[in-house]
Amino acid sequence: MRRLAQAPNLAIATLWADALRAEGLDVTVQREYLGAAAGELPPDQCLPELWIGDDAQHALALRLLAALRHPPQRQWHCACGEFVEGGFEQCWHCGAPMPGA
Numbered sequence: 001m002r003r004l005a006q007a008p009n010l011a012i013a014t015l016w017a018d019a020l021r022a023e024g025l026d027v028t029v030q031r032e033y034l035g036a037a038a039g040e041l042p043p044d045q046c047l048p049e050l051w052i053g054d055d056a057q058h059a060l061a062l063r064l065l066a067a068l069r070h071p072p073q074r075q076w077h078c079a080c081g082e083f084v085e086g087g088f089e090q091c092w093h094c095g096a097p098m099p100g101a
């Protein structure tokens, strides 16, 4: 068992765990029931944590987690030379559609 990350809340911890399990990783959420005792512990001791059961999957799990926390921004270069960011499928400069869209 190795710790992967601390989540800001249980909803996000569950979301991450579900996503990683979908990739076939053995992930568990720890401390999810300690919320009731929050008054007795420092706040950072009460946050849910993600743990990986198989140490060999640790690096892969961290990579997947990083992708979940920072989804890649869709950006592309238009033929006109503009760099289009923010998920737009059309160049704001010349109106050309995103290649492959």
Ligand SMILES: [Zn+2]
Binding pocket: 078, 079, 080, 081, 082, 091, 092, 093, 094, 095, 096
């Ligand atoms: Zn363009």
